[in-house]
Amino acid sequence: MGKIKVRVKINGKERSDEVEPRMLLAHYLRDVVGATGTHIGCDTSNCGACTVVMDGKAVKSCTVLVGQANGREIKTVEGLSQNGKLSKIQKAFLDKHGLQCGYCTSGMLMASYWLLKKNKKPTEEEIRRNLSGNLCRCTGYQNIVEAVKYASELIEKEGEEEEVVVESQ
């Protein structure tokens, strides 16, 4: 099978790879880039475990062909903490016990991160609606919703974190 060249910026770092055009972004991130924090939980784009932020918008990376990511900027769960410091949404998930097995967590974090970018003070209903594409089998969602509310409070109190820009080497 012929290969295509893709250039992407992942968590602030540029890279280019030759890959099969049929490859999904989720597999590219996991198997080529080695960013295994992005998970795969289904093959019907229902579960959201694979959620990443592409050009500022949450997408399910299992529905994106790697070619469609060419020239884009991608943020994965590995890019949430800055200089070893947890971001507010990560801290909130830990403090409010918004995770158990951790498998849905990366997707939940990325979907929540995006929600809080769009809407700094989401209501409970808005949080539940915005996370409806992310399934969790362990937590019953209540603590996840609490975590997002708490992150929103932290952002209100302390402001958003600065995005650290990592230049390509």
Place this chain on the structure above:
Amino acid sequence: MITGQKFVEGKGTYVDDINLPGMLYMAIVRSPYSRAKIASLKGGLNSSDYEGRMASVGEGGSGEINIYSEPVFAQGYTSYLGQPVAAVFGEDRYKAEDLLNSVDVEYEPLKPVMEIDAALKADPIHPGTKNNILIDKWVGKEFKDTSSPIVLEDSFYNRRVATNPMEPRGVVATYDGNRLTMWASSQSSQSIKEGLVEAMNLSPDSVRVIQADTGGGFGLKGGLHPEYVIAAHAAMKYKRPVKWIETRSEHLSSSNPGRGARADIKIFAGKNGIINGVTGEVYVDAGAYGGFGEFAPRFIAYQLTGPYAIPNGYVRAIATLTNKVPQGPYRGAGRPEASYFIERMVDLLADELKMDPADVRIANMSSEPFKSPLGLEIGAAKPFFQDALKEFEYGKRFTSDTAGLGFFVLVPGIGPGEGARIKIEKGRVKVWLGGDTAGQGHQEFVRTLIREELGIASDLVELQLGDTDAVKRGVGAWGSRSAITAGAAVIAASGKIKDMVIKDFGDYSPENALSGSYDIDHFEEMKGTLNSFGANIAVADVSPLGAIRVKDCWSYYDVGRVLSKESVWGQIMGGIVQGIGQVVSEEIAYSDEGELLTGSIADSGVLSADQVPNFVVKVAENRSDLPHGVKGLGEAPTIGVPSALVRSIEKVTGKRIRDTPVRPEDIAEDF
């Protein structure tokens, strides 16, 4: 490190994150039919290379291989949709998928046997067997009741439900010429090892199973699966590491679902609501092969009196073979079914006598411990239930017009105990357990117990993932047993360490312990029962078209002493959503012709955040007699919630509910 920190950083190591040099990816050619003759088969690894059968291990497993054991590859005919027929191996996951086309299979489809009743009448699905009855046993003692004025009969069905952990199954197998090492997403590395040893006829010393971070289990990941054996066999044959990661589609067709149990029940009662006896038949749809289905019907029958002091009981326990993927344990594993069946009858009796369902329940409770005619031992139910009604503000906040009650006894799987190893070295403590945590938070209770027993601060204590080389003997994390059994093992091992420290230093102090090197591997033998009570109350809202929304769901469970508030609450809230799911949407369904109707995780009914409300969780902390005072809890919500919710749906719709999930057509307003 704070528990969970690696997961929020995306630094977990789940089995699909493990990559070994030279690793092959495995993909499985599966039967597209529920039942078919294999007229010809060419290509891939198949039953001509490997003829073995599966061993029944894990929860409810007999440890044996018998004539009903599933073959690792279909042999001459297929017995369920999704059954492994052949395996192919590629350099990456895409190439492995491509290679599926290289296998040529010619099937001659046969008429499948899809339901319990059909199975009872049909010719045997397996040649050489007499019928489709996997097991048929009576539990209890025959009795005659000619004097009870009220005799009620009804039939119920809990349809099959997928376990659906968010991380599907997966293994990586490798062989160095002497030893087979397998990493697995697991609730019991020990059971998987036992299964591989048994099924592949290997020596126990030559197999090591290591748990990877595990993204939920819910019963599925405690046993052996055909794909594990195939991956192990291929790693040994090709002398290269082999990875197999289940897709969600494969999960829904080919991994063991739970429930799939039906009952025809008759109760005999007085006009005062007192139940004098229960009889009936419990049927489990075992699917195409033995295993958990051999255990499930008797386990359900044994619990059929629920928390009530019913003096007579005689129940027939039957499992039938059908052309479906073999049934397995799913959170509760027989407990929710038994509770559902008796709770539905108690509500029926309340309606018959126009009594409040709470009053009928109280009429059947003892203030003393009680041993049921079916063998179930329970404590005094009445005081707990009366507390539950108070906690629920029953009669004020909730009334029987709209709210449904569920009252149950939770029977944790205690025997034969559990293993734990504690190793102190260089000022830090490592702990291994015989059962593998799949997200329940075992590290929390381990840290609490080490702090209490050895005085060592939690940040010095790390729970390790399961590893059969690290712990000599272990059982598994299922059946609401881990805090009870693994907790007891941690306490016993801590005691031994204390003794050694005293021997070395003359007295015990955490500083002394941490300055030395200690390593204790202990198996705590346990038997007997440690049953506990729980109650739920729920209120549903039903649209004219039959869409169900849960408005309220409260829980009150006796969890014994709480070792970790987060874990206890987390377990309960997560279980509630599974309990609701079983009632409102979750199902694995087939057409009569054997096509799978629920091929995606959405079709299988897993609920999302916008479909459930916030829950109110209350616990009673009545200490058990164990040194650490705990009781079981992991399965409480999947036992208690379905009965409560179904009753509420019945009240708000005015329609008698018998089966789960409740389908819109069962309750939509008649137009």
